[in-house]
Amino acid sequence: MKRNKVIMGAAISLATITAAIDHTRHRLPEAQELSEQINFDLDTGFDGSASPCSLDIDPDIDNRSPCSLGD
């Protein structure tokens, strides 16, 4: 909150903008294919407590809305 006031109370310098953005540059973990992850888990001792079916790709995947709010 204090920091917010510091920013808002001062003229925003170009250096401030550059620094703020630069400090958020962090490499993200690469997203894995679901099927690859299942294989990986099986190879490394998938404990069976989580049903492999819960990671199954929806058989109707081509007919649903891929970016809807639903699961």
Add this chain to the structure above:
Amino acid sequence: MHSSAANTLLSSLVGMGEINSNPVLQVIDGLDSISKEVKYPKGLLQFQGGDWQAFYHCHSNTNDIQHLFDNEHGHFHIFAKVAEDKDEWSHIVALSMNNMGQPLRWFMVNHWVTAGVWLEANLLSRKLDGIAYSKQDTLLTKWLLSMLGIYKNELSGMLNKRDQAIESADQASFHQNKQHYLLAEQSIYLEQKLQSIAKN
């Protein structure tokens, strides 16, 4: 609005920078491994008093729309509640992110992609006008809301372009036609955008 949104955006960026984070690291909550097609966070992101929802995900199959996903790690989908008393949602825009957690572009998609309720551009632009910042906002929701705030004019223009694409198609089935995925897009140059606001 731009100046207020820019300040909110900067404060959220500073806050995330202080903890070596960024919007995507925030939404995946520090996970070392994430999966394609899974929506993050679990239970989705709810904000603005429950009037907005968002999630982040990465696609597996991008063959048909490859250019859209060049250099992309994944994207946020942002939805607004249609009406106070209804649990119905309308997709406003998606926000593409690169693998360093930085915004790449806004894009708007056809109805079949996101489902939900389809609202016309003017109604969605009003949702953007109604954005307010509160103490309940997290670094991530502040970032999302202020991104929408500083790009409000551009997003309204994209919404109009989206609707024009549909009108010009002149097909009743256009909304569900899977040949048409992308309806509008715009690249993001955040540093330049903030600099232009700061100068004015």
